[in-house]
Amino acid sequence: MKVNPNIDELLNSFLDGELPPRQHVEVQRLVARDPQVGRRLRQLQSCKTLISALPRAEAPGEMLEQIKLSLERRALLEEPSVSSRSIAGRWQLIARRFVAAAAMIALLGVLGVVVYQILAPVSGTGVNGPVAKNASSEPLTDDRQGGPIPVAVAEFSGRLEIRTASFLSTSAFISRAVEENGLSRSVESEVTGNSRIFRVASTREGVNRLLAGLSEIWQTFDMATLRVDRPGQYTDAVAVEAVTPEQAIKVVAQGSAQTAVETARNYAQMNAMRRDMPAGEILAMIHDDASDARDLTNIDEIVRSAGFKPKTLPAPQGKIDTTLTIILLRTR
Amino acid sequence: MERLILKYQSRIFNVIIKMCGNPDDAAELTQETFVKVIESIDKFKGRSSFYTWLFRIAVNLTLNYLQRHARISTRSLDAEEPEADGTAESLLRDLLSDDRVVDPAMVAQSRELCDLAMESLLKLEEPQRAVIALRDIEGMNYNDIADVLNIEVGTVRSRLSRARSNLREILESMVNEGESKHR
Numbered sequence: 001m002k003v004n005p006n007i008d009e010l011l012n013s014f015l016d017g018e019l020p021p022r023q024h025v026e027v028q029r030l031v032a033r034d035p036q037v038g039r040r041l042r043q044l045q046s047c048k049t050l051i052s053a054l055p056r057a058e059a060p061g062e063m064l065e066q067i068k069l070s071l072e073r074r075a076l077l078e079e080p081s082v083s084s085r086s087i088a089g090r091w092q093l094i095a096r097r098f099v100a101a102a103a104m105i106a107l108l109g110v111l112g113v114v115v116y117q118i119l120a121p122v123s124g125t126g127v128n129g130p131v132a133k134n135a136s137s138e139p140l141t142d143d144r145q146g147g148p149i150p151v152a153v154a155e156f157s158g159r160l161e162i163r164t165a166s167f168l169s170t171s172a173f174i175s176r177a178v179e180e181n182g183l184s185r186s187v188e189s190e191v192t193g194n195s196r197i198f199r200v201a202s203t204r205e206g207v208n209r210l211l212a213g214l215s216e217i218w219q220t221f222d223m224a225t226l227r228v229d230r231p232g233q234y235t236d237a238v239a240v241e242a243v244t245p246e247q248a249i250k251v252v253a254q255g256s257a258q259t260a261v262e263t264a265r266n267y268a269q270m271n272a273m274r275r276d277m278p279a280g281e282i283l284a285m286i287h288d289d290a291s292d293a294r295d296l297t298n299i300d301e302i303v304r305s306a307g308f309k310p311k312t313l314p315a316p317q318g319k320i321d322t323t324l325t326i327i328l329l330r331t332r
Numbered sequence: 333m334e335r336l337i338l339k340y341q342s343r344i345f346n347v348i349i350k351m352c353g354n355p356d357d358a359a360e361l362t363q364e365t366f367v368k369v370i371e372s373i374d375k376f377k378g379r380s381s382f383y384t385w386l387f388r389i390a391v392n393l394t395l396n397y398l399q400r401h402a403r404i405s406t407r408s409l410d411a412e413e414p415e416a417d418g419t420a421e422s423l424l425r426d427l428l429s430d431d432r433v434v435d436p437a438m439v440a441q442s443r444e445l446c447d448l449a450m451e452s453l454l455k456l457e458e459p460q461r462a463v464i465a466l467r468d469i470e471g472m473n474y475n476d477i478a479d480v481l482n483i484e485v486g487t488v489r490s491r492l493s494r495a496r497s498n499l500r501e502i503l504e505s506m507v508n509e510g511e512s513k514h515r
Contacts, residue, residue, distance in 0.1 A: 009493040016467065018474050018489070046427055046434040047499045050449045051468040053436035059345035060359050064337055067366045074367065269374035 011041050015048055075263055076255070155257050155321040156204065157229040158264075160211075160248065163222045167330035170217060171196050174326065177213035181206065182315035194330040201323045206316035208249045210324075215245035222331045226251060228264040238264040242271045252322060337366050343470060344390045350465045351394045353454045361397060365390040384479040387470070391462055391480055398458050420444030425507045428500075452502040460495035467492055 013019045014027040031038045060066075164170045178187050178198065186202040200207055218224065223241070226248050230237035238261055240247060247267045254260040344365055349358035368389050376385055423445055427434045439445055453461060459481075466472045466480060474492075478485045 005490070005493065005497075008497055009489050012493045012496055013474075013489055016474070016492075043428075043500055044496050047496045047503065048468055049434040049436055050427065050439055050445075050503070051453060051464060051499070052471075053434070053439035054350070054446055054449055054469070055440055056342070057346045057349045057355070057358070059341040059362055060355075063341050063345075063359065063363060064334060066359075066363050067337060067370075070363060070367050071370060074371070266371075272374060 007037060007040065008044070011037070011044055015041070015045055075266065076259055156207075156252055156254070156260050157257070157323045158251075158260075159227045159229075159325045159327060160243075161223075161225045161227070161327045161329065163224075163329045163331045164220060165222060165331050166220055167194070167196075167328065170220070171328055173217050174198060174210075174214065174328065177210055180313070181209040181213055182313050183210060185315065186320075196328040198326040198328070199323070200326065201320055203316045203318040203320060204252055204322045205318070207252050207322045207324050209313060209316070211245055211248050211252065218245045224248075226264065228261055229257075230261065237261045238268050240264050240268045240271060243267065247271075252324070333370065340386060341366070344386070347387070347465045347470050348390060348394050350450070350453060350469050351391075351458070351461050352398060353450065357397070361390070361394050364393055368393070380479050381476075384476050387466070387472075387476075387480045388482070391466070395458055395462060420448050421507050424448055424503060428503055428507060448503075448506060452499055452506060455502050456495055456498055460491060460498060463488060463491045464495045464499070 010019075010023075010027060014024060019027065031041055162170065174196075175189070178184060178200075183200065183202055183206055186200055186206060188199040190197050200210060224243050226240040226243040228238045228240070228251060240251070251260050251264045251267065254263050341362060345358055345362045348361045348365075349355060352358055352361065365386070369386055372389075376382070380388075420442065423442060427439070427445075439449065453464065456464065462481065463477060466477045467474075472480070474485050474488045477488045477492075481488070483491075
């Protein structure tokens with residue numbers, strides 16, 4: 001039988017149930033009337049059935065673990081991937097060298113200014129002149145007694161803004177969490193009008209103990225925003241709105257300030273997506289399986305760290321490399 | 333998200349393996365699909381369903397991979413395939429006879445027949461293979477396929493029709509080759 005593409009299209013659509021009812025009936029009549037068309041229909045049907053009947057392949061059991069590992073690896077890697085490097089062309093290489101040279105010149109310029117500021121003669125009494133701050137490189141621990149909290153080189157620096165209507169109870173809860181986690185000497189607190197500020201300078205573990213403790217009341221917050229400072233600066237690099245305790249812990253737990261910023265940026269994008277997407281669309285996009293919507297919003301579970309136990313612990317030991325300012329704001 | 337991965341991983345893997353033919357490559361591409369989904373979830377605007385968006389990423393990754401490698405890896409099939417004795421070809425000839433309607437259970441029970449069907453699928457051009465995999469393996473409707481492949485529904489209709497027609501020719505030629513080999 002000579003194959004007619006138009007008839008074939010019609011028959012395939014018929015087989016797949018993709019014809020409107022009227023056309024469907026017409027094809028049924030055509031098949032009944034014309035034996036050649038009926039024969040062709042059976043030929044196409046046998047092809048369809050042969051492929052449809054192939055056994056279903058199951059994904060390897062370790063797929064989920066591999067995905068988690070891959071995500072964590074990518075989050076930690078700062079360099080571009082090997083494949084992207086391999087496609088970098090000659091011009092890109094030249095451009096990179098040029099940028100590197102320009103950066104070097106700029107760096108030398110900055111160094112020159114710094115050296116000049118230090119060595120230049122100071123006029124007058126010296127009150128207004130440059131003051132060399134003693135940035136000790138020795139590891140600091142929580143053993144100190146009183147006085148302002150010194151911080152060497154903070155590897156993580158950020159602010160957690162909490163807006164809540166339960167201002168007093170939240171404030172009391174934070175104070176208690178500070179004590180229970182052995183952080184009394186690591187926190188400075190001040191009250192200003194409708195806000196209370198807790199300045200925490202401790203180890204990563206210490207700060208994360210506190211955040212884990214706060215997770216108990218996190219749901220009562222009207223809004224929690226984590227602002228992660230750019231490495232070496234005290235300006236906002238990333239603001240993670242609607243941050244969850246797990247996300248905050250994960251950001252603080254990063255091995256370097258740079259990876260903390262990267263991780264925070266990922267969470268910021270993720271949370272923005274959640275915010276912009278109405279719940280109804282989330283439900284629709286995953287085919288009527290309402291329970292899946294919760295999973296989509298629990299993306300952080302994939303990279304969630306092991307739980308913390310914040311009850312009445314001794315002061316954390318180690319280098320104080322993490323500063324987190326918790327700003328508690330009354331919403332009404 | 334864990335539950336979403338668990339829910340869709342085998343469906344994605346099943347479509348990809350039918351497109352690329354190699355379980356190792358399919359596992360890697362499935363993994364890459366979910367990593368890409370998670371990393372670019374902020375780009376998902378909800379214009380299409382999550383389901384078709386997920387499959388779009390999977391199919392695009394697979395098609396790109398196949399184009400890059402310009403080959404179909406059938407290592408697993410080759411490695412495990414027993415010496416053909418003509419039984420499968422004979423069975424296939426019976427199935428392809430014009431008066432019969434193929435019994436899916438019979439196909440599923442015959443390993444050799446499944447291998448022949450898979451081999452024929454891998455001989456199709458990649459865009460045709462993709463449309464067959466989405467329709468006959470995943471069971472998508474034409475609208476969803478059009479969404480996944482970013483083509484018109486009419487194009488899905490014609491491409492699928494050509495694909496099945498070509499598949500039929502490939503299967504017939506396999507039967508003929510098998511018979512002449514064992515004659």
